[in-house]
Amino acid sequence: MIMYALAAVLFGVGLYGLLVKRHLLKKVLGLLILEHAVNLFLVEVGYIEGGTPPIRIEGADAAAFVSNAVDPVPQALVLTSIVIGLGLAMLMVALTLRIYERYGSLDANRMSELKG
């Protein structure tokens, strides 16, 4: 339970950054932290006490593997989500740089007032 709560706190920190920060790059960092929190939670859901990685080793006991290995499904989904997060980070950095070049400011509050 404490691990779930810690993932929730990490989520809260990311949400705080996203809501409060006005600097656009700080908002990007907040979103990255949110992503980390969600990934951490999903991996935690699949974990069992004393679990082994879901990778079968040649010669190892198959029954012991099934009873000890952790859940592979959340891991597979988180794997794709991490790489998507990288693509997303690049897209956000690209947008931030373009916005700064265009408006000469990174203030999210002013973005809504400015007309390009």
Place this chain on the structure above:
Amino acid sequence: MSDQQGMSLIVRVVTRWLFGLILVFGLAVALFGHLTPGGGFAGGTIVACAFVLAILAFGGARGPGATFARWASSLDATGALAFLALAILGYTAGAFLHQWAGKGEAFTLGSTPSIVLLNLAILLKVGAGLFAGFIAVALFEQTAESGKGADA
């Protein structure tokens, strides 16, 4: 900016030594992804890291970099199409994304050829895609002088 010439001699020599090793490591991580931890995503990112290291160490994001970016985005699309082609090949075994290449002896490289090929397609896709994205960001920074801002 100084990164037009790249970094110091030491960094460049070490990069020359490590570049091939990192590439081979990334390839191995992807190739044996069905037996050991790793796979196309990790391997592709490692390969992209090797190219990012080379660009940072030797500079030249502007000159050769523009060419690289064009090549990399083509390779990116090639990887995606290869994945799709492998998926469609699954119809020869009955269904989309079905294992069409059969199975070999367990715990060997050939134990599941179609997954190995899919991993390699993802390696191409992720490696080239991330490198193209990095080049785009690196290139932009050298042409962004125009917008020096008012208040910031």
Place this chain on the structure above:
Amino acid sequence: MDFVLYGLTAFVILGSIAALEMKSLLSAVIAVGVVGLGLSIVFLLLAAPDIAITQVVVEVIVVTVLIRAASRVPAETPSLRAGPARTFAGAGLALVAVGLLVAAFQTLPAFGSQRFAPALWYLEQAPDLTGAANVVTAVLLDFRAYDTLGEATVILTAVVGALAILRRPSSRKEESHV
């Protein structure tokens, strides 16, 4: 083991707070790197070596890209910092979200106590059905390969989007603007 996990996760949370509150953008970006690398150790302890490897490498590239970006934009000046009203409102909302999440997590089985039912089927059948000893890869590229296909499309779209946004405007077009 438990306390190692708690300590590492607390370290990650401290790193993320530092990332948001540091004045210098470069320090903030490096703090985000700390968050990612700390998390990869947590993933390793949670028996997820696949994710740990990917997380390390991805974090390296994210930090490189963010450092390039941070060196080109101005730092967070005091005029860009939010006022006290907004800070308290935001922190309050984040706290409410954390409370709701923790309340919702009470309905889950306790941490580390059990796996969901499909996991057993995958662990029993996947190595024989697919021939891949790594069950994560088997799920990723065989049972849920549609998901991976969609994911590949998302990366392609994101990179093409970044390239399109950052494309240097052609010189002819620039002249007509100026």
